[in-house]
Amino acid sequence: xxxxxxxxxxxxxxxxxxxxxxxxxxxxxxxxxxxxxxxxxxxxxxxxxxxxxxxxxxxxxxxxxxxxxxxxxxxxxxxxxxxxxxxxxxxxxxxxxxxxxxxxxxxxxxxxxxxxxxxxxxxxxxxxxxxxxxxxxxxxxxxxxxxxxxxxxxxxxxxxxxxxxxxxxxxxxxxxxxxxxxxxxxxxxxxxxxxxxxxxxxxxxxxxxxxxxxxxxxxxxxxxxxxxxxxxxxxxxxxxxxxxxxxxxxxxxxxxxxxxxxxxxxxxxxxxxxxxxxxxxxxxxxxxxxxxxxxxxxxxxx
Numbered sequence: 001x002x003x004x005x006x007x008x009x010x011x012x013x014x015x016x017x018x019x020x021x022x023x024x025x026x027x028x029x030x031x032x033x034x035x036x037x038x039x040x041x042x043x044x045x046x047x048x049x050x051x052x053x054x055x056x057x058x059x060x061x062x063x064x065x066x067x068x069x070x071x072x073x074x075x076x077x078x079x080x081x082x083x084x085x086x087x088x089x090x091x092x093x094x095x096x097x098x099x100x101x102x103x104x105x106x107x108x109x110x111x112x113x114x115x116x117x118x119x120x121x122x123x124x125x126x127x128x129x130x131x132x133x134x135x136x137x138x139x140x141x142x143x144x145x146x147x148x149x150x151x152x153x154x155x156x157x158x159x160x161x162x163x164x165x166x167x168x169x170x171x172x173x174x175x176x177x178x179x180x181x182x183x184x185x186x187x188x189x190x191x192x193x194x195x196x197x198x199x200x201x202x203x204x205x206x207x208x209x210x211x212x213x214x215x216x217x218x219x220x221x222x223x224x225x226x227x228x229x230x231x232x233x234x235x236x237x238x239x240x241x242x243x244x245x246x247x248x249x250x251x252x253x254x255x256x257x258x259x260x261x262x263x264x265x266x267x268x269x270x271x272x273x274x275x276x277x278x279x280x281x282x283x284x285x286x287x288x289x290x291x292x293x294x295x296x297x298x299x300x301x302x
Contacts, residue, residue: 023150025167026108033156033163037137038210038279040156042163044142045105046073052140056156056163058289059206059276060143061188063116065099069140070118075099077118085117095120106142109165114146141208144188152292156207158283159301171290175299179260183289183296190289192277192296195257196266197223201275205289205296209278213256213268220270225251229270260285260298 031042033056040056050073052065064087065075078098085096096117104111123137147154153171155164183205184191190205199222203213220226229251253266259277266281286299 022112023114023146024108024110025150026110027167029107029109029165029167031107031163031165033158033161035161035283038283040158040163040207040279042106042142044140046075046101046103048103048105049073054140054142055208057141057143057206057208058190059204059208060141062143062145063104063114064096064139064141064143065116065118066122066138066140067119068122069138070097070099070116073101075101075116075118087117087119106165109150109167111146144190148188148291153288153290155286155288156282157286158279159286170292171288171297173288173297173299175286175301177261177300177302179298180290180295181259183294185294190296192259194259194277196253196255197225199223200258203275203277205282206276207279207282207287209276210280211269211276211278212266212280213253213278214271214274214276215251215253215268216272216275217270219275220251220268223253225253228252256281259296261300 034041034053036053036055041053042056044052044054046052046069050069052069052073054063065073069075070077076099078100085098087094087096096119099116099118100113101116102112104114119139123139147165151165151167152169153166155166155171157164181192184193184202191202192205193200194203195201199219201215201219203215217226220229229249232248232250249270251268251270253268254264256263256266256277263281282298284300286297286301288297288299290297
């Protein structure tokens with residue numbers, strides 16, 4: 001389906017609601033993590049009664065709710081006539097409202113007045129062939145801001161289909177095959193340095209993208225692969241994007257290095273925005289973002 005990402009813009013302005021924010025520290029919270037369209041999804045309870053399946057998105061700074069989700073959960077909207085907040089997506093900018101749920105719960109992790117941005121648009125997609133019925137694609141997103149504020153580490157265990165939020169202590173790997181690399185944080189988001197064909201670049205670690213990898217044109221040219229790119233039909237769907245059939249260009253990277261184990265034959269989408277490593281590649285591993293030590297851990301149980 002192409003890249004799927006909901007990335008909020010600079011959310012420092014949400015500090016206007018921070019004086020009401022409160023969060024407990026439960027120790028460790030483990031949640032079931034299902035898959036939807038190639039993305040990791042976890043259950044979240046809004047205002048004590050409304051359960052929402054939220055994309056666990058390391059490529060989003062903050063939390064995002066669909067308008068229909070906010071209405072169903074009776075989320076308070078602050079200054080509803082103002083849409084000064086912006087969501088920056090893969091294909092543009094979208095106005096947003098500021099919502100303030102009374103409570104948000106991820107298992108035993110209870111948060112009062114967690115600021116959320118509420119969308120003012122909706123994405124529709126077609127499933128399968130061009131004449132099939134359209135369906136809405138919901139971007140209810142759990143982003144990095146509350147997780148980094150409260151947690152010492154976060155694990156997305158793709159093979160075991162669970163997410164683990166740890167609020168105390170160090171992370172200790174449990175599998176025999178373990179790799180760790182430095183995490184670089186920019187504007188609250190995690191990046192890693194990767195390498196292919198002798199060329200090194202920095203990529204956003206984006207679990208909210210279903211692609212394996214995304215690279216820009218300049219990097220493809222440096223690797224000498226520009227002549228090997230091929231066109232494919234597809235649609236990139238995200239916040240700020242319009243659902244339109246587009247022609248995308250992809251290239252096979254013979255290897256990706258420096259992320260952990262050498263990964264061969266990676267299908268990379270050529271993009272005009274920032275490079276990424278997505279869930280399409282990460283889903284083979286138990287992935288841990290170690291905020292306390294600034295590391296990315298990959299574990300392989302095979």
